[in-house]
Amino acid sequence: MNRIILILIAILLGVSSPAYANVTKENRQWQDETIYSIMIDRFNNGNTQNDFDVDTKNLEKYNGGDFQGIIDKLDYIKDMEFTAIRLTPIFDNRENGYHGYWVKDYYKVDEHFGTMKDFEKLVNEAHKRKLRVIIDFPANSEVKGKNLIDAATWWIKKTNIDGYSLPEVNKVPISFWREFSAAVKQEKKDFLLMGVSSGNTADDLEVYHEAGIDSLFDYNESEQMRQVFATTDRSFQSIPPAADKQNLDAHFFDNEFTKRFTKDIVDERQFPGARWKTALTYIYTTPGIPVMYYGTEIALTGGDIPDNRRLMNFRTEKDLIDYITKLGELRNQLPSLTRGTMEMLYEKSGMAVYKRVYKGETSIIAINNTNKSQKVTLTGDQVEGGKELRGLLGGDLVRSRDNQYILIVDRDNSEIYVLAEKTGFNLKFIAAAVIPGILAIWFLLLVFRRGKTNIVE
Template identity: 60%
Template structure:
């Protein structure tokens, strides 16, 4: 009987190892184009340490709400499980009273006391790195708080541009020299100012081991400064990343900032196009052209951020169900060239209008359907190199239905997104995709076999599928045979037990 049991175990092992391998392959060398970033406004995310709840009023949208570094630490597993590989924190520097958002900087060398200590922030970075997650923080270079000590220091009057509001957003000189929202505008052409900002930027890298900076109002600062800044900070840590956050409604020549060493730059026009396409059904994908930059695979793909109204508001305004629209929208940015940057709360379709309504507190006690969907998308994006590194070719596009191909080395992915109001049937031929194979759906489990060198895709409305092209599976004879053997041996085993009992 013991020999029979051993035989059964061996056969079972043979069966398991003969199962077909998953189509996807792990990425061996992760680069920034492989990342998926979750963007957090610390004060509005999660309050885990009430000891730093000073001047907190959760009923006031322009007061501190209590979110802190410990809150981010406590939710790292939540983010990791959803597939996020990096977090971006809006400004964490010490701020003047009321600066919950972090943009009224009072001290470039201290974290805001409402968020926690430097020790806790270091722990945040360490805990993220333990989970193989990168950390990007805002580094504010354009302005300081009106209450910053420099403002009243007579020896530092030339550290600032003369006070003037910006009236013409097409005048680059005015944009670089004007004051934004009444905040004293730093003169980066002053060698002392430049040296101070560069030293502070390098200090944070060496003190905390962060992996990148996001740069608010990057287009309000001279390109000459960014050329020096990028060289200096990238010399402190290998693969250090710079994400430029442009100001909304400004016309920006993205390629100039590429040349100055900014790795990635927000394109609000592209974001507006994304919102237009996905906030309702039956909208052409034709608006979604490739970015105006040299490295589109590094550009942020985002629907909203701390400076815009929530994408959910667009959906609700169009009288659509947020969950369905968010699913198709996220499928697109997770599977096309670029880095998805998801603003906190998007996974629960958080709503909100203009500032500060767009910065409502995160709610972790909500329905999980969209979270589960994002988790699956994150899993596939992390496993399929073709989704982040592959070429991009649109195979079919009409009024909200799109099918496109990503190819990387020997992996081919076909992505089908139905953002229309009815089911769609699309036929692909062997000129578009190699014939006599099959498409295995990894998002919803669909399977499409080649029939006379054609593939018929049937996609329900509000549904998407991410297929991988594989050899036809057919009947797995070794698997079937081994299952039969296991069954026979199992029956022999049972009969022997019965004989012994007699």
């Protein structure tokens, strides 16, 4: 009997495993990451001993966030399935430089954030959780030339960070970035450089790629996405084609220099939770690295600087956090979402269906950014017929009929499908329904037998 029970349990575990997961990610790459972006002073106060000049009622002053506060919340970040963190500058700043961009000394940490040991601990604790660490490195300050490059390489050797984001990358000569890139990448293999331009710029971003900047924040794309996703029934066609985007470029809706995307949503008299879910589904499933600004998970709002840099509130919006977590799980599980080709299959007035393919794994993403349910028919020319599409976000299942797939998606909903062989009976459902009953009967029989043995004795 015990042997039968073990077999039943093995069957249950077997049918519960994802049959589509036949492709694995070899050697973790930067395009596989999902980044949680933090303004240190506004995130979490973990050590009140370094609360110098703190005034939580004034957004132009230090508010108390520090390295220890981030350490205390690393599990919180990891649990949402993020794989990297990006921090605003950690360096010693001039008076009221809570944001980190008024650097005074590149070889010291700001005393309001903690000590060098605190920062080294932060990096170590992040790495223990397989979280990469990127920090902002302002290169347009008063300190210029080989001094900046020396400082940049010194921090890599000292703390083992994994990348730099480079604010106002377009305000520094290209020749400097070539030299800077060569030096830091010689210091550590697979070191990432992310260029952040100063707002929407007509500059040709490609020249920065050629200079060694791996990833760029494209404000033009961000602005178009904000317009599309802040409300419903707007075509995706205004967004620069995702298929043309480099896999390492940043996908973002807002950051420390912009108004919060939540404000756009509220201005459109929309519900932030629903709008954010749809928007995040798009950046989690199209080419590029999603970069999510702290507070997005609670739909934190805010206007121009410094209103967009409000204190984080950890009385969280569970529904949105759960959705972000699920998106992160699927992004981490499916190589096609981070490495696959990109092809738009259908797009009309806010309803979009696109395909991503990587080494035999095919994902179909359906996003309904309209105010009513939508029906889309995919042909055998678009998706291989004779199979089924298994919805991993909402649990939908679409089987091929006459080499066609008919997708029906409710308003303000999205689904991430994986193409798989057709299943006959729903073994997972049957196992989940029947096996617990068998186990219960076995338990009662076991109790009965033991009872009889005690009576005989």
